[in-house]
Amino acid sequence: xxxxxxxxxxxxxxxxxxxxxxxxxxxxxxxxxxxxxxxxxxxxxxxxxxxxxxxxxxxxxxxxxxxxxxxxxxxxxxxxxxxxxxxxxxxxxxxxxxxxxxxxxxxxxxxxxxxxxxxxxxxxxxxxxxxxxxxxxxxxxxxxxxxxxxxxxxxxxxxxxxxxxxxxxxxxxxxxxxxxxxxxxxxxxxxxxxxxxxxxxxxxxxxxxxxxxxxxxxxxxxxxxxxxxxxxxxxxxxxxxxxxxxxxxxxxxxxxxxxxxxxxxxxxxxxxxxxxxxxxxxxxxxxxxxxxxxxxxxxxxxxxxxxxxxxxxxxxxxxxxxxxxxxxxxxxxxxxxxxxxxxxxxxxxxxxxxxxxxxxxxxxxxxxxxxxxxxxxxxxxxxxxxxxxxxxxxxxxxxxxxxxxxxxxxxx
Amino acid sequence: xxxxxxxxxxxxxxxxxxxxxxxxxxxxxxxxxxxxxxxxxxxxxxxxxxxxxxxxxxxxxxxxxxxxxxxxxxxxxxxxxxxxxxxxxxxxxxxxxxxxxxxxxxxxxxxxxxxxxxxxxxxxxxxxxxxxxxxxxxxxxxxxxxxxxxxxxxxxxxxxxxxxxxxxxxxxxxxxxxxxxxxxxxxxxxxxxxxxxxxxxxxxxxxxxxxxxxxxxxxxxxxxxxxxxxxxxxxxxxxxxxxxxxxxxxxxxxxxxxxxxxxxxxxxxxxxxxxxxxxxxxxxxxxxxxxxxxxxxxxxxxxxxxxxxxxxxxxxxxxxxxxxxxxxxxxxxxxxxxxxxxxxxxxxxxxxxxxxxx
Numbered sequence: 001x002x003x004x005x006x007x008x009x010x011x012x013x014x015x016x017x018x019x020x021x022x023x024x025x026x027x028x029x030x031x032x033x034x035x036x037x038x039x040x041x042x043x044x045x046x047x048x049x050x051x052x053x054x055x056x057x058x059x060x061x062x063x064x065x066x067x068x069x070x071x072x073x074x075x076x077x078x079x080x081x082x083x084x085x086x087x088x089x090x091x092x093x094x095x096x097x098x099x100x101x102x103x104x105x106x107x108x109x110x111x112x113x114x115x116x117x118x119x120x121x122x123x124x125x126x127x128x129x130x131x132x133x134x135x136x137x138x139x140x141x142x143x144x145x146x147x148x149x150x151x152x153x154x155x156x157x158x159x160x161x162x163x164x165x166x167x168x169x170x171x172x173x174x175x176x177x178x179x180x181x182x183x184x185x186x187x188x189x190x191x192x193x194x195x196x197x198x199x200x201x202x203x204x205x206x207x208x209x210x211x212x213x214x215x216x217x218x219x220x221x222x223x224x225x226x227x228x229x230x231x232x233x234x235x236x237x238x239x240x241x242x243x244x245x246x247x248x249x250x251x252x253x254x255x256x257x258x259x260x261x262x263x264x265x266x267x268x269x270x271x272x273x274x275x276x277x278x279x280x281x282x283x284x285x286x287x288x289x290x291x292x293x294x295x296x297x298x299x300x301x302x303x304x305x306x307x308x309x310x311x312x313x314x315x316x317x318x319x320x321x322x323x324x325x326x327x328x329x330x331x332x333x334x335x336x337x338x339x340x341x342x343x344x345x346x347x348x349x350x351x352x353x354x355x356x357x358x359x360x361x362x363x364x365x366x367x368x369x370x371x372x373x374x375x376x377x378x379x380x381x382x383x384x385x386x387x388x389x390x391x392x393x394x395x396x397x398x399x400x401x402x403x404x405x406x407x408x409x410x411x412x
Numbered sequence: 413x414x415x416x417x418x419x420x421x422x423x424x425x426x427x428x429x430x431x432x433x434x435x436x437x438x439x440x441x442x443x444x445x446x447x448x449x450x451x452x453x454x455x456x457x458x459x460x461x462x463x464x465x466x467x468x469x470x471x472x473x474x475x476x477x478x479x480x481x482x483x484x485x486x487x488x489x490x491x492x493x494x495x496x497x498x499x500x501x502x503x504x505x506x507x508x509x510x511x512x513x514x515x516x517x518x519x520x521x522x523x524x525x526x527x528x529x530x531x532x533x534x535x536x537x538x539x540x541x542x543x544x545x546x547x548x549x550x551x552x553x554x555x556x557x558x559x560x561x562x563x564x565x566x567x568x569x570x571x572x573x574x575x576x577x578x579x580x581x582x583x584x585x586x587x588x589x590x591x592x593x594x595x596x597x598x599x600x601x602x603x604x605x606x607x608x609x610x611x612x613x614x615x616x617x618x619x620x621x622x623x624x625x626x627x628x629x630x631x632x633x634x635x636x637x638x639x640x641x642x643x644x645x646x647x648x649x650x651x652x653x654x655x656x657x658x659x660x661x662x663x664x665x666x667x668x669x670x671x672x673x674x675x676x677x678x679x680x681x682x683x684x685x686x687x688x689x690x691x692x693x694x695x696x697x698x699x700x701x702x703x704x705x706x707x708x709x710x711x712x713x714x715x716x717x718x719x720x721x722x723x724x725x726x727x728x729x730x731x732x733x734x735x736x737x738x739x740x741x742x743x744x745x746x747x748x749x750x751x752x753x754x755x756x757x758x759x760x761x762x763x764x765x766x767x768x769x770x
Contacts, residue, residue, distance in 0.1 A: 021562030
């Protein structure tokens with residue numbers, strides 16, 4: 001230890017290498033805060049991290065630390081080598097739900113930082129991959145008091161374990177012209193509605209929801225979440241013909257052809273003299289042309305949400321992307337929100353009752369099959385759910401199915 | 413501890429409307445279009461004619477109260493007391509005055525925060541917790557991210573790529589870093605070493621550890637007369653899923669835990685559907701504090717993409733056009749048998765056609 005001087009760091013030759021270079025250095029930051037506050041937990045964490053860099057192994061283990069009434073939100077971390085580095089013997093994380101879209105006012109954020117400096121290490125993670133504001137490094141003795149103090153200021157804990165997890169949203173209608181629904185409000189209302197499931201693990205495994213204002217999917221919802229809420233529209237792309245003409249003028253015909261017309265994934269755009277024509281029946285709402293010509297093109301007015309279900313990370317069956325389950329649902333009124341909540345309740349309840357331990361909803365649907373899932377959920381099969389009808393010949397349909405009935409009805 | 417007198421309010425996430433610049437409140441949901449006046453700066457124009465500028469800067473991501481307070485100081489001085497973060501850990505300040513944009517750029521750069529990450533640039537790395545804070549990592553994340561961002565710093569502050577480039581790193585095969593144009597992920601190359609002593613001590617539930625294995629390689633057995641587990645080494649795919657369920661399944665190793673590089677992941681629906689990334693390099697040494705071998709491969713891939721990609725082509729779309737053979741030629745990487753999928757649905761990735769590039 002450092003001669004009893006609490007403001008002096010121990011040698012960390014490996015980590016010091018990370019102070020070099022043009023990108024902001026987290027090691028420099030940690031050292032700065034230790035030198036100012038003398039919080040020995042930071043020194044302990046640096047010492048242990050440097051030891052990890054020397055031995056190429058990690059030394060944290062989990063445990064159980066929580067706050068009164070909740071079963072989640074605190075990630076406990078105990079050092080396995082506290083005999084070597086006793087200053088970071090306990091180094092727990094507090095997961096806090098930020099406002100949707102990761103928007104902050106400085107007065108609310110400063111309140112949090114002041115309390116964190118009082119009760120914790122002063123190290124902050126902005127943000128965790130699920131969207132939590134993560135305060136890293138606090139001892140068990142301080143956890144309850146810290147939570148009570150921040151809870152008084154309007155902050156609540158996030159999810160961990162077999163819970164509804166803290167959610168993430170893009171910047172949304174607060175600053176983006178492409179946002180097709182108020183994803184910040186839907187995020188806020190749904191996560192508040194599911195508070196009990198956020199705070200008390202009682203599910204087969206985690207559920208993540210993410211809210212992207214448009215199909216550009218800036219929150220990576222389709223890949224990262226069990227329920228991806230992607231803003232979309234049903235009517236035609238809006239065209240500002242003056243601005244479109246300006247783009248032709250400023251960008252030139254080659255650019256428009258090579259970057260707009262030929263890049264449309266369904267060839268829904270054709271060149272028509274000095275302008276373009278969009279066949280909206282063929283448009284799949286990919287956003288590309290709107291991204292390239294944001295002044296001239298914008299999403300239509302009949303806006304809502306597409307919900308994709310089943311996205312998840314690698315373990316245990318490999319990466320899965322979410323698949324279209326609800327092609328369009330409105331989210332404008334309080335009535336729409338209630339419908340959305342009821343639908344989510346049905347999804348979650350059905351999965352929670354029937355899934356295996358540690359089985360995400362995507363894996364669950366794959367195991368029981370889409371037929372069973374749709375039947376049990378009372379959902380109608382639609383072509384939006386698949387890339388194409390099946391090519392696998394092994395299927396069973398009921399003997400009472402009459403393929404001519406619908407054709408005759410259509411003809412008659 | 414003193415007697416607790418506070419009753420928890422299960423408030424959920426705070427109200428975002430209290431956290432927005434007044435111009436953003438006024439024009440909420442009524443934005444018309446945006447432009448990028450320079451790398452790292454966005455200009456959004458509302459239907460009302462109001463304008464809001466955004467200055468985006470790179471951060472440490474593993475931050476401190478001091479770093480965030482400095483951001484708060486800048487937000488108070490230039491951005492009406494409001495700020496936000498992006499999902500790739502960049503900080504954003506919004507203001508309606510160009511003078512404030514210039515002031516922010518000057519002060520952020522003086523503090524060492526690069527201005528960029530907009531448009532066709534290389535944005536900051538989405539990364540995990542690593543040795544700093546995770547209980548199952550085989551490498552660090554923040555250190556790898558810092559080392560790579562040092563190398564690609566110039567591509568963060570400019571907009572010279574064909575399209576945007578998203579990077580991620582992950583310190584176990586769970587891949588919390590996520591799908592990205594280029595991802596650096598831990599790859600174990602040996603089966604777990606079983607700590608029978610720990611298993612005997614009841615450190616974990618044996619049946620749920622057996623159930624966690626994606627290839628059914630874990631079986632119950634008896635060791636020294638007590639229940640334990642064994643791994644069928646021929647079946648084991650070294651994924652480390654069991655280690656998450658049971659710390660006695662010791663998968664991490666200073667030499668045998670290596671790094672693999674994956675490319676072509678895409679989250680956006682623009683043009684092509686979202687896509688998973690593909691393996692292009694494996695067996696790189698886990699070499700702290702700077703991971704130079706990883707940095708070199710990332711640099712090669714970025715250089716080839718920058719040179720060959722056309723406007724608006726993401727990494728995966730560029731490779732789809734030129735073909736994987738040319739991708740390997742142009743990056744100097746080597747394709748091998750292990751890059752052919754051998755798991756469920758592998759056939760979907762086989763070339764079921766006569767299409768070959770000679």
